[in-house]
Amino acid sequence: MTTNLTSLIKQRGPIRTIGVFGMGYVGIPAALLFANAPGTEHVYGFQRDSPTSGYKIAMLNRGESPLKGEEPGLGDLLKKVVSAGTFSCTPDFSKVAGCDAVTLAIQTPFRDKKDLLPDFTPLIEGIRNVGRHLTPGTLVVLESTITPGTTAGMAREILEAESGLVAGEDFALAHAPERVMVGRLLRNIREHDRCVGGIDEVSTRRAVELYSRVLTTGQVIPMTATAAEVTKTAENTFRDLQIAAINQLALYCEAMGINVYDVRAGVASLKGEGITRAVLWPGAGVGGHCLTKDTYHLERGVQQLGPDDLDYPTGRESLYTLARGINDFMPVHMLRLTESALAQAGKTLEGAKIALLGWAFINDSDDARNTPSEPFYEMARAAGAEVRVHDPWVDPATAPDVPAGLSRDLEGVLEGADAVVVFAGHKEYRGLVPARVRELCGCAHPAIIDGRNVVNPDVWIDAGFAYRGIGRGDKNRHIIEKMAL
Numbered sequence: 459m460t461t462n463l464t465s466l467i468k469q470r471g472p473i474r475t476i477g478v479f480g481m482g483y484v485g486i487p488a489a490l491l492f493a494n495a496p497g498t499e500h501v502y503g504f505q506r507d508s509p510t511s512g513y514k515i516a517m518l519n520r521g522e523s524p525l526k527g528e529e530p531g532l533g534d535l536l537k538k539v540v541s542a543g544t545f546s547c548t549p550d551f552s553k554v555a556g557c558d559a560v561t562l563a564i565q566t567p568f569r570d571k572k573d574l575l576p577d578f579t580p581l582i583e584g585i586r587n588v589g590r591h592l593t594p595g596t597l598v599v600l601e602s603t604i605t606p607g608t609t610a611g612m613a614r615e616i617l618e619a620e621s622g623l624v625a626g627e628d629f630a631l632a633h634a635p636e637r638v639m640v641g642r643l644l645r646n647i648r649e650h651d652r653c654v655g656g657i658d659e660v661s662t663r664r665a666v667e668l669y670s671r672v673l674t675t676g677q678v679i680p681m682t683a684t685a686a687e688v689t690k691t692a693e694n695t696f697r698d699l700q701i702a703a704i705n706q707l708a709l710y711c712e713a714m715g716i717n718v719y720d721v722r723a724g725v726a727s728l729k730g731e732g733i734t735r736a737v738l739w740p741g742a743g744v745g746g747h748c749l750t751k752d753t754y755h756l757e758r759g760v761q762q763l764g765p766d767d768l769d770y771p772t773g774r775e776s777l778y779t780l781a782r783g784i785n786d787f788m789p790v791h792m793l794r795l796t797e798s799a800l801a802q803a804g805k806t807l808e809g810a811k812i813a814l815l816g817w818a819f820i821n822d823s824d825d826a827r828n829t830p831s832e833p834f835y836e837m838a839r840a841a842g843a844e845v846r847v848h849d850p851w852v853d854p855a856t857a858p859d860v861p862a863g864l865s866r867d868l869e870g871v872l873e874g875a876d877a878v879v880v881f882a883g884h885k886e887y888r889g890l891v892p893a894r895v896r897e898l899c900g901c902a903h904p905a906i907i908d909g910r911n912v913v914n915p916d917v918w919i920d921a922g923f924a925y926r927g928i929g930r931g932d933k934n935r936h937i938i939e940k941m942a943l
């Protein structure tokens with residue numbers, strides 16, 4: 459069926475000029491790969507000149523990356539496309555008018571951690587700016603993680619209102635969620651399969667044309683815009699669910715006095731013939747900006763798109779939000795394990811000195827977004843404990859929302875501690891020496907609470923520690939070897 463949009467796209471020919479809104483972890487690698495792809499004449503990196511991020515504009519145009527941490531290949535690619543003149547960064551959104559395709563990779567954080575609602579303000583501002591300069595025949599693609607229904611709903615309405623054009627008639631509109639991981643941004647975009655969903659067939663086809671040019675081993679998987687939104691939120695919901703399943707099993711194993719890692723090895727040994735189990739790892743909780751929010755995007759999507767059509771067991775909570783609840787319970791459980799270990803050494807949380815090891819939400823990383831260490835920190839202090847935090851990766855000078863007293867001096871944090879609580883599986887903690895730690899703690903029976911299975915229980919129990927570990931029902935009831943300091 460030849461629609462007005464089909465002929466508009468035909469008149470435009472292949473996509474040559476591209477705009478990418480949001481020069482962040484997602485937008486920058488995406489823009490550089492588009493700029494480096496055959497057939498691309500120019501890519502505009504659209505970046506608002508905000509107080510916090512405006513500096514990126516000049517930095518990127520100098521060929522310097524504003525992204526923290528190692529990103530293999532990104533620096534060289536940036537220099538290449540800047541010197542080739544196929545990429546430039548600008549706050550001048552009027553250049554949208556000259557683009558054949560515009561993508562938006564703008565942040566969509568929680569508005570407030572308590573209400574778990576997304577703050578779409580920055581994204582809406584970006585969509586509005588695209589609409590103001592939108593010309594017929596252009597493809598618009600949302601890459602941000604959004605609530606299912608947003609592309610065909612709110613985004614479409616704003617674009618049409620600002621441009622006076624009609625989506626699906628005058629311009630193409632799609633969603634193509636990002637699956638990148640910091641530390642492997644370029645590789646992930648090239649190699650991961652890419653779900654690409656248009657509000658209609660013509661939009662999907664144009665979006666497939668855009669993304670096919672940057673994929674190497676990845677395949678494009680076409681679908682509808684809403685299906686693409688659900689795919690992104692569901693893939694992280696499922697990961698959160700898998701983590702909750704092993705966390706619940708860890709709690710059960712503690713109650714039954716067995717070692718969850720024996721059970722995990724047993725279950726994981728079921729292999730092949732489609733009967734394999736995806737058993738993940740129990741731990742002190744789930745942080746990050748993906749798994750902590752994407753479940754709620756999915757839940758809001760079904761509530762907004764299909765409230766009257768959803769058939770679900772009456773009065774039962776969603777399995778997915780229940781999983782979120784179990785994962786968010788793990789820092790509470792860590793506090794209870796700490797309390798139990800302190801009690802075994804004749805102490806209480808009140809007045810105890812706690813060394814919290816690990817502020818980052820993930821091993822060997824400086825990323826502390828929505829870290830599970832934070833609720834533990836707050837609860838322990840509320841219970842009257844003094845908590846000092848160590849993290850070898852998180853920089854107290856630059857990381858947001860760091861606790862008072864976050865230090866990189868491990869021995870200093872351990873000095874005088876009644877309890878040592880491991881929240882991140884940083885490699886530094888796998889080498890802790892019990893005798894040295896006990897000497898630094900300066901008491902006969904310090905507590906060690908292992909949230910990431912980084913210490914050997916027997917070695918620490920033999921050294922006089924009151925040990926507790928997530929899922930270690932076989933060790934958590936040990937007796938203390940009475941010994942003088």
Ligand SMILES: NC(=O)C1=CN([C@@H]2O[C@H](COP(=O)(O)OP(=O)(O)OC[C@H]3O[C@@H](n4cnc5c(N)ncnc54)[C@H](O)[C@@H]3O)[C@@H](O)[C@H]2O)C=CC1
Binds near residue numbers: 505506565601638639
């Ligand atoms: N960072 C990651 O590893 C992943 C992120 N995502 C999703 O991708 C989206 C972007 O995330 P990040 O790149 O991490 O965010 P980011 O915060 O690193 O980058 C966003 C950029 O957009 C800019 N910006 C904000 N409002 C703007 C506007 N109105 N016009 C132009 N620029 C604007 C910001 O100044 C910033 O430079 C989010 O929805 C996130 O959930 C998805 C998968 C992985």
Ligand SMILES: CC(=O)N[C@@H]1[C@@H](OP(=O)(O)OP(=O)(O)OC[C@H]2O[C@@H](n3ccc(=O)[nH]c3=O)[C@H](O)[C@@H]2O)O[C@H](C(=O)O)[C@@H](O)[C@@H]1O
Binds near residue numbers: 819
């Ligand atoms: C593009 C994108 O959204 N990728 C997601 C991202 O997740 P994220 O960066 O949040 O790291 P993650 O490995 O999922 O870990 C999230 C949180 O869950 C905890 N975690 C993770 C795995 C596990 O078995 N047990 C566990 O407790 C981690 O400690 C962390 O606190 O990266 C994951 C990945 O590394 O593959 C990926 O599966 C996720 O879908």
